[in-house]
Amino acid sequence: MKNDYSPNGRTVILCVAASDSHVVANHLVAYLLRSYGFNVVNLGACTTIADICHALVRWPEAEAVLVGSLNGHARQDLADLPEAKQRGAITCPVIVGGNLSVTVDRGVSEDAALYALGVDYILRDPSTIPAVLDELRAQRDGDSGGCPISSHVEALVDEY
Numbered sequence: 001m002k003n004d005y006s007p008n009g010r011t012v013i014l015c016v017a018a019s020d021s022h023v024v025a026n027h028l029v030a031y032l033l034r035s036y037g038f039n040v041v042n043l044g045a046c047t048t049i050a051d052i053c054h055a056l057v058r059w060p061e062a063e064a065v066l067v068g069s070l071n072g073h074a075r076q077d078l079a080d081l082p083e084a085k086q087r088g089a090i091t092c093p094v095i096v097g098g099n100l101s102v103t104v105d106r107g108v109s110e111d112a113a114l115y116a117l118g119v120d121y122i123l124r125d126p127s128t129i130p131a132v133l134d135e136l137r138a139q140r141d142g143d144s145g146g147c148p149i150s151s152h153v154e155a156l157v158d159e160y
């Protein structure tokens with residue numbers, strides 16, 4: 001999990017949601033982010049919110065948590081997210097991506113439900129992750145140049 005960890009590098013926590021055993025995209029996302037120089041703490045498949053909280057104690061420098069969900073149960077798997085955020089166990093942005101539902105119509109309501117749980121960003125295409133992480137860091141550092149992250153993410157998502 002901690003191979004090639006660079007103390008000066010940027011770190012993200014990556015995982016697949018609690019009930020979900022689909023790992024192919026998880027490995028591809030890890031590979032992509034490592035190719036961009038990120039330290040990727042990959043918790044792999046079937047990661048609970050409690051697992052994420054433990055990882056953030058171990059790697060508090062993580063600038064985002066990326067959760068993949070492929071089996072259609074993202075909402076149930078993230079049910080404990082509000083409580084974890086409320087008690088301050090998860091303070092960095094939570095990005096969810098994958099095959100969040102089967103149909104497009106369900107996708108819209110599924111996205112709304114995930115945002116209501118406290119998910120910060122929903123992305124479909126992994127290639128957009130590095131740019132979004134850059135935007136988040138710029139926003140955190142107060143150097144976003146006036147470009148709100150939400151509009152940037154929407155612009156990226158609108159491409160699909």
Ligand code: B12
Pocket residue numbers: 019020021022023024025026028029066067068069070071072073095096097098099100101102123124125126129
């Ligand atoms: C291989 C596979 C399996 C394997 C998984 C093996 C493994 N260990 O990985 C096995 C056989 C175990 C399996 C089991 C099941 N599967 Co399955 N599986 C697939 C399949 C055929 C391919 C998935 C895959 O690896 N694709 C390749 C990767 C690269 O693509 P991807 O996963 O779609 O990811 C892309 C995007 O989603 C996105 N992405 C993914 N993760 C992330 C993360 C972030 C942060 C971001 C930004 C983007 C992102 O980027 C990727 C590249 O574009 C798909 C159907 C399909 N053709 O997609 C069904 C599919 C995902 N499975 C499905 C289902 C229902 C199941 C089961 C529930 C079936 C069952 N009744 O048992 C179980 C669930 C098991 C569990 N507990 O999770 C459904 C999910 C439906 C839904 N989302 O509503 C699918 C879509 C099939 C279908 N059409 O019904 N499955």
